[in-house]
Amino acid sequence: MSDKILLAHGSGGQLSHELMERLFLRHFDNPILARLDDAAVLEARGRRQETGYVHLASCILHPESGAKLAFTTDSYVVSPLFFPGGDIGKLAVCGTINDLATSGATPLYLSAGFILEEGLELADLERVVASMATTAQAAGVQIVTGDTKVVDRGKADRLFINTAGVGVVPVGVELGGDQARPGDAVILSGTVGDHGMTIMSQREGLRFDSPLVSDCAPLHGLVAAMLGALSPLPGGEGSGVRALHCLRDPTRGGLATTLNEVAGKSGVGIEIEEQAIPVRDAVRAACELLGLDPLYVANEGKLVAFVAPAVADVVLATMRTHEYGREAAIIGRVTAEHAGRVALRTPLGARRILDMLVGEQLPRIC
Amino acid sequence: MKYVDEFRDPRLARKLLANIRARSTQSVRFMEFCGGHTHAIFRHGLRQMLPPTVELRSGPGCPVCVTANSGLDRAIALAELPDVILVTFGDMLKVPGSHGSLQTAKAEGADVRIVYSALDALQIAREHPERAVIFLGIGFETTAPTVAATILQAEAGGLDNFYVLSLHKLTPPATCAILDAGEVRLSGVIGPGHVTVVIGSQAWEFLPRDYSIPCAVAGFEPLDILRAVSALVEMVKDDRPAVVNAYSRSVRPEGNRVALGIMQRVFEVGEADWRGLGRVPASGLVLRPEYARFDAALAFPVDPGPTREHKGCRCGDVLRGTVEPPGCLLFRSVCTPAHPIGPCMVSAEGACAAWYRYGGANV
Numbered sequence: 001m002s003d004k005i006l007l008a009h010g011s012g013g014q015l016s017h018e019l020m021e022r023l024f025l026r027h028f029d030n031p032i033l034a035r036l037d038d039a040a041v042l043e044a045r046g047r048r049q050e051t052g053y054v055h056l057a058s059c060i061l062h063p064e065s066g067a068k069l070a071f072t073t074d075s076y077v078v079s080p081l082f083f084p085g086g087d088i089g090k091l092a093v094c095g096t097i098n099d100l101a102t103s104g105a106t107p108l109y110l111s112a113g114f115i116l117e118e119g120l121e122l123a124d125l126e127r128v129v130a131s132m133a134t135t136a137q138a139a140g141v142q143i144v145t146g147d148t149k150v151v152d153r154g155k156a157d158r159l160f161i162n163t164a165g166v167g168v169v170p171v172g173v174e175l176g177g178d179q180a181r182p183g184d185a186v187i188l189s190g191t192v193g194d195h196g197m198t199i200m201s202q203r204e205g206l207r208f209d210s211p212l213v214s215d216c217a218p219l220h221g222l223v224a225a226m227l228g229a230l231s232p233l234p235g236g237e238g239s240g241v242r243a244l245h246c247l248r249d250p251t252r253g254g255l256a257t258t259l260n261e262v263a264g265k266s267g268v269g270i271e272i273e274e275q276a277i278p279v280r281d282a283v284r285a286a287c288e289l290l291g292l293d294p295l296y297v298a299n300e301g302k303l304v305a306f307v308a309p310a311v312a313d314v315v316l317a318t319m320r321t322h323e324y325g326r327e328a329a330i331i332g333r334v335t336a337e338h339a340g341r342v343a344l345r346t347p348l349g350a351r352r353i354l355d356m357l358v359g360e361q362l363p364r365i366c
Numbered sequence: 367m368k369y370v371d372e373f374r375d376p377r378l379a380r381k382l383l384a385n386i387r388a389r390s391t392q393s394v395r396f397m398e399f400c401g402g403h404t405h406a407i408f409r410h411g412l413r414q415m416l417p418p419t420v421e422l423r424s425g426p427g428c429p430v431c432v433t434a435n436s437g438l439d440r441a442i443a444l445a446e447l448p449d450v451i452l453v454t455f456g457d458m459l460k461v462p463g464s465h466g467s468l469q470t471a472k473a474e475g476a477d478v479r480i481v482y483s484a485l486d487a488l489q490i491a492r493e494h495p496e497r498a499v500i501f502l503g504i505g506f507e508t509t510a511p512t513v514a515a516t517i518l519q520a521e522a523g524g525l526d527n528f529y530v531l532s533l534h535k536l537t538p539p540a541t542c543a544i545l546d547a548g549e550v551r552l553s554g555v556i557g558p559g560h561v562t563v564v565i566g567s568q569a570w571e572f573l574p575r576d577y578s579i580p581c582a583v584a585g586f587e588p589l590d591i592l593r594a595v596s597a598l599v600e601m602v603k604d605d606r607p608a609v610v611n612a613y614s615r616s617v618r619p620e621g622n623r624v625a626l627g628i629m630q631r632v633f634e635v636g637e638a639d640w641r642g643l644g645r646v647p648a649s650g651l652v653l654r655p656e657y658a659r660f661d662a663a664l665a666f667p668v669d670p671g672p673t674r675e676h677k678g679c680r681c682g683d684v685l686r687g688t689v690e691p692p693g694c695l696l697f698r699s700v701c702t703p704a705h706p707i708g709p710c711m712v713s714a715e716g717a718c719a720a721w722y723r724y725g726g727a728n729v
Binding site: 004005006007008013014015018204281284285288290291341343346347348349350351352353355358 | 380414470474722724
């Protein structure tokens with residue numbers, strides 16, 4: 001590892017993973033963090049009367065309910081602060097909701113920490129905060145604690161936000177990056193690259209016939225619909241939801257990096273059909289122009305689902321009825337071969353490796 | 367998407383491949399000069415679609431990769447000067463020089479900025495009149511005219527804090543150097559599309575005339591490349607070497623006269639240091655005396671010290687086409703895109719990066 005922090009350490013790609021594994025995990029070593037899922041899932045254990053000790057999760061959950069607590073945090077440094085389809089505030093709320101949602105949790109409470117640069121327009125801050133409030137309200141979550149720090153001019157870029165969130169994982173839901181199994185269908189909820197290319201085109205002043213718009217959106221409703229479709233019996237034990245093995249939101253590093261993470265953690269191979277991956281024309285055009293691959297470009301309102309083959313069609317049909325899953329598609333399948341690697345079949349019928357993002361394609365897109 | 371989908375049509379690709387298979391009877395090796403071609407060939411999986419008789423070999427056409435350590439060390443030394451902003455294309459950032467990279471210089475405090483166009487560097491110079499803005503000029507005949515145009519704009523705008531470190535290189539002399547060395551037997555050359563838009567397909571006539579091998583100028587979509595390979599196979603089979611323009615939607619025989627004119631107005635031909643090829647006479651572009659005041663090498667005489675090469679790195683051999691990346695002992699074991707030893711693993715157009723990223727010819 002280089003002895004200085006490079007921009008690439010924040011790209012979500014290979015160097016980010018090295019930093020995580022060789023530094024943070026070394027110091028913060030514990031089995032919950034080591035799972036490296038989008039949110040930490042905490043079991044409600046320890047009974048007050050037996051141990052005299054109340055586990056953190058038990059404060060929120062009844063210890064015998066079988067439900068678990070999901071807990072996550074993320075920071076937002078996107079530039080520009082306002083972009084088509086969203087702003088840093090909406091991104092901060094949606095991003096944390098999505099990390100909870102892809103852990104199978106119903107998001108409940110968020111925190112919001114602000115780092116403000118001296119000289120920031122108060123009106124801009126209010127616009128961001130109002131956007132956070134609207135997004136949170138629409139998503140049914142509450143921002144219940146927060147913090148504000150102001151730093152000298154030049155010590156931050158206008159406004160950075162950190163959000164943390166907690167939610168409850170219903171009984172029977174067991175999602176994880178290590179849960180994908182051979183035979184699983186890989187379902188993508190919609191087009192890729194919209195957010196990253198929107199930010200990029202704003203920065204580079206690119207204009208297209210059909211404008212680029214960020215896909216920034218909260219996905220917990222989509223996840224709830226997917227889980228609902230798998231557990232149709234009211235009060236049932238929820239065995240159906242176990243057919244949903246893994247959910248991920250492909251943010252930094254894009255779809256390709258997310259697929260590689262799951263292949264690595266689950267010890268499986270993944271086969272992807274390039275033609276099956278939906279990409280908007282404006283995104284493709286912008287990518288061609290800038291020499292980027294949409295499969296490595298960030299998304300902020302998409303998820304990838306790994307589901308048992310028997311329920312793939314049901315899950316897909318359900319996703320397509322939801323506003324954030326209308327363009328959902330099965331893009332590939334999980335295999336026992338070439339464990340840890342992702343193979344892509346090109347439209348010409350050739351096969352090649354789809355590797356994890358190395359270095360950074362785009363600086364600071366979330 | 368218009369102008370892209372037509373050139374990725376799987377049905378037409380299968381037709382071209384069938385033709386190549388039917389016509390290819392003898393073993394041939396074609397070099398794709400351009401790193402953009404190398405990348406496209408791997409991205410679309412073209413190598414594995416071709417019959418075993420047709421071998422493609424990557425050449426020296428990655429501008430980042432051919433930049434010798436001498437030039438790179440100079441750029442890093444310039445970046446480390448006080449009150450200098452070094453402006454570069456992103457790919458150069460991570461290339462390891464003798465002692466570090468622009469990326470590490472940046473992390474240590476040097477002001478290094480990434481742009482997509484040389485004109486952006488001019489904007490930075492306008493915004494920072496108190497500092498010297500040095501544009502790192504790398505690339506072939508494709509980028510050189512845009513840098514020349516930028517210098518003309520700087521002159522017209524009376525900017526006195528804008529400089530260029532010209533490490534620009536010319537493609538035909540490098541092709542000659544490889545053929546003259548005779549280390550790798552070539553049956554034909556896939557001509558670089560973007561370069562030839564500027565220099566014209568006529569510029570490759572020396573290949574059939576002096577070396578008796580055909581050249582097919584290609585675009586960067588799968589059908590462009592397959593069409594060029596098909597033309598080369600035909601010409602080898604008929605033993606009638608010529609220059610075929612398989613990228614006629616962009617390339618004209620005489621090239622882009624305006625771009626050539628601007629390039630020649632600002633630059634003159636001089637010797638250049640190439641990674642892998644060493645010093646090649648008349649293969650680089652230096653600023654003409656009239657524009658010497660924009661020359662960063664003259665304005666800031668730094669001494670970056672002696673160059674050092676990593677012992678095991680075979681980027682030079684890869685660029686000459688004498689070995690393929692897996693033939694380098696460092697490939698994938700020590701040298702990876704996250705921790706590159708040589709430039710061919712860094713640049714998106716580098717052969718090693720393409721092999722690594724797309725898993726070589728077979729998955």
